[in-house]
Amino acid sequence: MNLSRWMLRVGVAVIGMAVGASAVLAEEVKAGSAPAPATDVKAPAAPKAEAAKPEVKAEAKKPAEKTKAESPAAKAAEASLPHEKVLDLGNKITLKLVLIPAGKCMMGEVNRQHEVTISKPFYMGATEVTQEQYELILGANPSKFKGPTNPVEMVTWDEATQCCKKASEKTGQAVRLPTESEWEYAARAGATTTYAFGNDGKDLGEYAWFADNGQNTTHPVGQKKPSAWGLYDIYGNVWELCSDWEADYPSGPVTDPTGPATGSRHALRGGAYDLNGGACRTSHRNSAAPGDRLPRIGFRVVVPTAATAAPAAPAAK
Numbered sequence: 001m002n003l004s005r006w007m008l009r010v011g012v013a014v015i016g017m018a019v020g021a022s023a024v025l026a027e028e029v030k031a032g033s034a035p036a037p038a039t040d041v042k043a044p045a046a047p048k049a050e051a052a053k054p055e056v057k058a059e060a061k062k063p064a065e066k067t068k069a070e071s072p073a074a075k076a077a078e079a080s081l082p083h084e085k086v087l088d089l090g091n092k093i094t095l096k097l098v099l100i101p102a103g104k105c106m107m108g109e110v111n112r113q114h115e116v117t118i119s120k121p122f123y124m125g126a127t128e129v130t131q132e133q134y135e136l137i138l139g140a141n142p143s144k145f146k147g148p149t150n151p152v153e154m155v156t157w158d159e160a161t162q163c164c165k166k167a168s169e170k171t172g173q174a175v176r177l178p179t180e181s182e183w184e185y186a187a188r189a190g191a192t193t194t195y196a197f198g199n200d201g202k203d204l205g206e207y208a209w210f211a212d213n214g215q216n217t218t219h220p221v222g223q224k225k226p227s228a229w230g231l232y233d234i235y236g237n238v239w240e241l242c243s244d245w246e247a248d249y250p251s252g253p254v255t256d257p258t259g260p261a262t263g264s265r266h267a268l269r270g271g272a273y274d275l276n277g278g279a280c281r282t283s284h285r286n287s288a289a290p291g292d293r294l295p296r297i298g299f300r301v302v303v304p305t306a307a308t309a310a311p312a313a314p315a316a317k
Contacts, residue, residue: 087171097123098230115253125300127221144295149220151298160299177243178302180267189229201277208236214273235280238298242267246287272296
């Protein structure tokens with residue numbers, strides 16, 4: 001074999017080996033056994049599955065609880081009550097009271113108020129107790145400014161409560177002094193203003209005898225305009241005694257409060273014939289010792305409805 005023929009055979013063999021190797025490599029890539037060529041872009045990592053959160057159900061709102069005063073049964077019972085009650089004291093002398101509905105008010109001075117709930121309706125004297133009423137019940141008239149229909153004054157707290165006790169015996173009704181909360185609630189007559197009729201003191205003379213028109217004396221009851229709830233002279237004429245001992249107001253809401261069990265002075269409300277309009281404000285407070293006897297101190301009474309238990313009067317100290 002000559003050299004040229006031998007070299008030709010060798011070249012063909014080399015070419016055949018190369019073609020075979022390329023075919024094998026192509027089959028490996030196709031089958032995935034060969035590594036993929038490197039790349040600079042990394043595939044993003046698969047996001048982590050979030051842990052399943054428990055389903056939160058919206059909490060159903062509970063209807064606001066109604067107070068006894070707001071319940072349908074209480075409203076129906078109140079609606080059936082007569083608007084007025086008249087007590088027969090004898091000798092053709094009567095004592096008229098008007099119905100005060102159950103409800104709530106903000107009691108006290110602005111920015112120092114607390115919520116008071118009066119849970120049951122009650123009756124309150126349309127006027128202050130007059131001299132002829134007092135004299136018929138107790139057989140005496142201690143007043144300085146005499147007049148049968150003028151408010152009785154110069155009475156002590158003990159005498160006022162004694163009058164209530166005798167009136168209860170005479171009429172069969174639970175006559176008593178109002179609590180301070182009952183007094184302010186009734187005086188407000190549903191209003192939130194300085195006076196039940198509004199904030200403007202220039203109108204006070206239409207509703208009250210006070211320093212501007214009182215002429216330093218009391219006046220017959222019922223001559224001025226009544227409040228929206230039918231109360232006359234709730235401002236001025238004479239201070240009105242309450243059953244409570246004087247005390248600081250509670251810090252939170254209260255229902256039918258009666259004040260502390262003991263004390264040294266009793267609450268007075270409403271102002272008087274010789275005092276300025278500021279002393280007649282619905283929220284204004286004053287007090288008197290149980291034995292104080294002054295020509296500007298009188299009282300008004302309340303009678304519970306049939307379903308209302310009268311709170312016990314605090315003992316005199």
